[in-house]
Every structure is written in structure tokens, then in C-alpha cells.
Amino acid sequence: MAECPGIYKLSEMKDGLLARIRVPGGILSSKQARVLSKAAETFGNGTIDLTNRANIQLRGIKPDATNELVQKLLNEKLISQSVEHDRLRNITMDPLAGLCDELIDCTEMVKSLDEAFSKLDHPELYSPKMAFVFDGGGETNIGTTPHDFAFLAVKNEATNHEAKFQVSLAGHLTTLYLNPSNIIDEIIKILDHLKPYNGFSNNCDIAEDKSKNIRVKNLLSQLGGKQLLEIIAPNKAIELLEQNKNKQLLHPKNLTKQKEQNKTAINLVSPTGRLKYFQLEGLAELVDRYGSDELRLTTWQGILLPSIEEDHIADIWEKAEAMALLTQQSEQNLQIISCSGSEGCIYGGFETKLTALNLRDELSEFAIPNPVSIHLSACEKGCATRNPTQYLIMQKRNSDNISLYTNTSPSTKKPGKAVTKDQLISEIKKMI
Numbered sequence: 001m002a003e004c005p006g007i008y009k010l011s012e013m014k015d016g017l018l019a020r021i022r023v024p025g026g027i028l029s030s031k032q033a034r035v036l037s038k039a040a041e042t043f044g045n046g047t048i049d050l051t052n053r054a055n056i057q058l059r060g061i062k063p064d065a066t067n068e069l070v071q072k073l074l075n076e077k078l079i080s081q082s083v084e085h086d087r088l089r090n091i092t093m094d095p096l097a098g099l100c101d102e103l104i105d106c107t108e109m110v111k112s113l114d115e116a117f118s119k120l121d122h123p124e125l126y127s128p129k130m131a132f133v134f135d136g137g138g139e140t141n142i143g144t145t146p147h148d149f150a151f152l153a154v155k156n157e158a159t160n161h162e163a164k165f166q167v168s169l170a171g172h173l174t175t176l177y178l179n180p181s182n183i184i185d186e187i188i189k190i191l192d193h194l195k196p197y198n199g200f201s202n203n204c205d206i207a208e209d210k211s212k213n214i215r216v217k218n219l220l221s222q223l224g225g226k227q228l229l230e231i232i233a234p235n236k237a238i239e240l241l242e243q244n245k246n247k248q249l250l251h252p253k254n255l256t257k258q259k260e261q262n263k264t265a266i267n268l269v270s271p272t273g274r275l276k277y278f279q280l281e282g283l284a285e286l287v288d289r290y291g292s293d294e295l296r297l298t299t300w301q302g303i304l305l306p307s308i309e310e311d312h313i314a315d316i317w318e319k320a321e322a323m324a325l326l327t328q329q330s331e332q333n334l335q336i337i338s339c340s341g342s343e344g345c346i347y348g349g350f351e352t353k354l355t356a357l358n359l360r361d362e363l364s365e366f367a368i369p370n371p372v373s374i375h376l377s378a379c380e381k382g383c384a385t386r387n388p389t390q391y392l393i394m395q396k397r398n399s400d401n402i403s404l405y406t407n408t409s410p411s412t413k414k415p416g417k418a419v420t421k422d423q424l425i426s427e428i429k430k431m432i
Helices: 030-043 063-075 107-117 180-197 216-223 225-232 277-290 310-322 352-363 424-431
Strands: 011-013 016-021 027-029 047-050 056-061 091-093 132-135 149-154 164-169 172-178 240-243 255-257 263-269 274-276 294-297 302-309 334-338 372-377 389-394 402-408 417-419
Touching: 016 063, 027 030, 030 047, 030 056, 030 063, 030 277, 030 294, 047 277, 056 063, 091 107, 107 132, 107 180, 149 172, 149 180, 164 180, 164 225, 172 180, 172 225, 180 225, 216 225, 225 240, 263 310, 274 277, 277 294, 277 302, 277 310, 302 310, 334 352, 352 372, 352 424, 389 424, 402 424, 417 424
Parallel strands: 091 132, 132 149, 334 372, 372 389
Antiparallel strands: 011 016, 016 056, 027 294, 047 056, 047 274, 149 164, 164 172, 172 240, 255 263, 263 302, 294 302, 389 402, 402 417
8 A cells, every 4th residue: 555645646445546636725616626526436436535634535546547537637736747746735724714813814825835846846855744734823723733844823022923923843833933925935945954854864864765755753853853943944043842732623613704794614524524426516516606616625524615605504504414414513513533444444443434423323312512522543543633532442453452542642552441343332422
């Protein structure tokens, strides 16, 4: 299986080939959504997974269809013409960016960085997992998601009370602040400074193994914060601060009033983080008819419909519910996310998607006034999310047991409570 699939490098899964389409900022036009819907139907098995980086995965791709699929996506500018550039387009932002009050609107910056990547020299030096996050200071605290670089909008004494971006490196805040006006140029400079450290090893030599692509978290552990900061921002007296644990990632509510008068952003949730091709087609029709011909994918494996007039909310809810999407806040408070599980992944220990549906059905009898997060992970890799959740249901590789954990992520070394598959749902009900 490919370590980090894209569109030019597909992963072989149990249900066929898997293609990941990177969607910078999670923004799709209705036309692009229709193209992806048709691609899933024509070239795959009709299944679309939403990812924790607000990307799209097409499942069950037929081996003889890959060239035609690539051409269709190129025509709609959904992918880059360059294999090396396309793997670097991991850019995440708040799905409410530009819609609600915030310090800095990052929407155009995401587009500009994506364009800058297409002109970057030697993009193959960087890991395809390298992640960039823009947090404009909105309510979701998107900057707390796992990243190599996060740019967090702040306004304080350190910035002379001007809105600037504080740089975070692999979850560690720094005293480096960047101006919004030249943020893209500064990011490219930082990446240029890191180029000599492709293939970097623990003995501080440049290794011949070029498969060791640049990742900030690796350089941070190998070099230490002080030396890494000297590389990233030479001749600047900056420091590495504590890990950014003061804020918690927050899902958008089912309805969020926008700063534009009488406009609302509607958050819709798939019960399992998975869509069928006709659901994505239906969502494209909704934003064409009622919205701004744009929809936004979220890192919570959901879909946001922006700029909806209040008079149309009831109509959209009715149509979304007919598509088996969750519309009400009480439903969305039960935040269940899952990987593809044993049905789709060779590493999967149990059927996460089916378990998620059964779990949601069983818990529907509870009135859940506040968000409850549950993560089903069929191995410790944590493909659905690496963020901590209140409840984690995980089966580690080479283990026959499913274990329950609280307030942790799949990387935990702590022992969980072992349960059988038959006990799983009843145990979760007890805990909640």
C-alpha cells in the first residue's frame, strides 16, 4: 500500500485502488463537486470518503481507468499537472473563513499558497504528509489540528496590537510573527531554508536516502528547537514556546450566522464520514439553488454550505435529511468519526463504518446536549484523526482485542479496557 496516496500514486485497498484528491482549504465549486461525483460513479465504486484534512478519497478505482480519471480532474483544476507539486497541496483552513468575524480572512492566502507551490523548485524534497494550516482567529481553533506549519492570527503586545500570524511548528508555538501582506513569500523562504535538510539523519549528516523527505516534526526531534529556528528564520532572535494546548478544536454548529446580513452557513454531517456519489451530486444541487455555488469540506468529515438565506434553511434540511445527512444540533453533538476499517483497509481489525452506524442508532435514544466525540480506529495509525477524542475505540495491529480509551488519541501507549465486539456498544452506552 502506498504510504501517502494521491491521484498519481494510488493505494491498493481491499475494495480496489484508492485515490486521494487534495482540496486546499476544503473549498469546492459545485461544478467540481459534480465532477468528483461523476468520477466516483464512473471510475470507482461510487464511494467517497471525507478526510481529516478536508480532502476527498475516491474508493474502488479500476486500474484501467486511472489515466482518464487524471485527465478529467486536470480539466477542472482539481489536481496539479505536476506529480511532485500535487503531493504538497495539504493546506487546511477554518471552513468558516471569510464568512464570520475573525482577525484575518485566509481564503485568498490558501489559494495563493497553492499557486505558489506550483512554482516551487524541487517540491519532491518535502514529505507528501507535510501539512499547512491557516487559522484566521475564528471560533473553530483550526490551528490545533496536527500540522507541520500553522499560521495563527493573533493581535497582542508582541504584534503591536496589529493582526499578524504567529507561527506554530508541529504543535509548538514560536515567537515568530509574520505579516499577512507577505505571508506567502515568507512561507516559501522558510521552505527554501529547509531544502538542505532533505534526507537528514540523527547524526546530522545529509543522507543519500532521498526517501526521507522533509518534515518539521522530524527535524524538531533531531535538531532541537533552537537549531531549527535558526534555520527557518536566520538572524532573528526567536524562541520555541510550549505546545499549543490552550485551545480545543471546535466543530461548526449546525447553523452559523454569517457577518453578511441574513446569510447562514449550514453544517451537514455524514453519519460515518462517507458519501455516495449521488449525495455529493445532491449537495452540489443545493448550493447551486440556494447558495453561492460553493461548498466546503471540513476536517470533521462534514460539509458546510455557505451563504444560505434564512428562508431556505428548512428546505435544505428537508433535502439533506432525505440524503441521510445529519442536520440537527442534537444529532451533530454525537461526533462519531471512523477510518475505513476492515472492509476497506488491509490493516483494519474490525468494521468501523458499520459499527459507527450501529453505535449512532443505539445512542439516538440519549439526549446529548453537549458535544461527545467518539473515534473508531481499526489500527493505531489513526487515519480518521490524530486528535484526542473523549472516547477512542481501537484495535491495534496484531491484536485480536478491541479496547476502549478515554481522552486520548490513537498514538497512546496507555492500556485500554479490552472488550469483545458484542460488548462494545453496551460498554460505550455505560460510559456516556
